[in-house]
Amino acid sequence: MSKFIIVLFLLSFNLSAQEKVMDNIPNKNITIEQLDEMFNSIAEQGQWDLSKPLLWGYFFTDNDPDKLELVMPKIQAMGYKVVGIFQAEKEDENEPDLFYLHIENPEIHNSESLDKRNDEFYIFAHQNGLDSYDGMDVGPIAQ
Numbered sequence: 001m002s003k004f005i006i007v008l009f010l011l012s013f014n015l016s017a018q019e020k021v022m023d024n025i026p027n028k029n030i031t032i033e034q035l036d037e038m039f040n041s042i043a044e045q046g047q048w049d050l051s052k053p054l055l056w057g058y059f060f061t062d063n064d065p066d067k068l069e070l071v072m073p074k075i076q077a078m079g080y081k082v083v084g085i086f087q088a089e090k091e092d093e094n095e096p097d098l099f100y101l102h103i104e105n106p107e108i109h110n111s112e113s114l115d116k117r118n119d120e121f122y123i124f125a126h127q128n129g130l131d132s133y134d135g136m137d138v139g140p141i142a143q
Contacts, residue, residue, distance in 0.1 A: 030118050030135055035111040048140055053106040055141045057083065058117075059134040060101040060125055068101040071128050080105045100134065106141050 039050065048054055058080070062068050065085050072082050083102040090097075109117065118133070125133040 028122050032111055032115045035114050039111050051108065053108050053141060054138050055104055056107045056109065057102055057104040057137045058121055059136070060130050060132065061134045062099055062131045063096050065099040067130060068099055071101070071130065074128070075103050
């Protein structure tokens with residue numbers, strides 16, 4: 001019985017610690033409601049089987065590509081493949097440069113698991129001094 005209480009306490013402590021960190025993260029733009037809509041749309045279209053792995057791409061941004069390069073080993077240690085660093089096109093030449101780090105991994109997600117993954121990446125970007133975690137895309141795994 002006491003092991004159960006300790007585990008329950010640790011789980012609630014970890015959840016509240018993550019919630020506290022998330023309260024301090026700016027630019028958390030992706031809501032669970034948006035993820036619900038996205039998954040409903042994918043299911044309605046019927047193109048992809050959501051019960052099987054899909055190729056999920058994730059994007060981090062910064063004005064300094066060196067900062068993105070510095071986190072690449074950490075990302076790879078987490079099991080993600082680095083696709084590359086790309087410079088965003090500018091609408092106005094006076095805008096500062098913006099770079100994207102694109103990573104990917106085959107995964108199975110639903111709204112809740114993807115929301116959790118997004119939170120992990122918002123925290124990762126914040127803890128590593130990146131401008132932002134910018135979101136994700138998804139597609140079939142190439143054969």
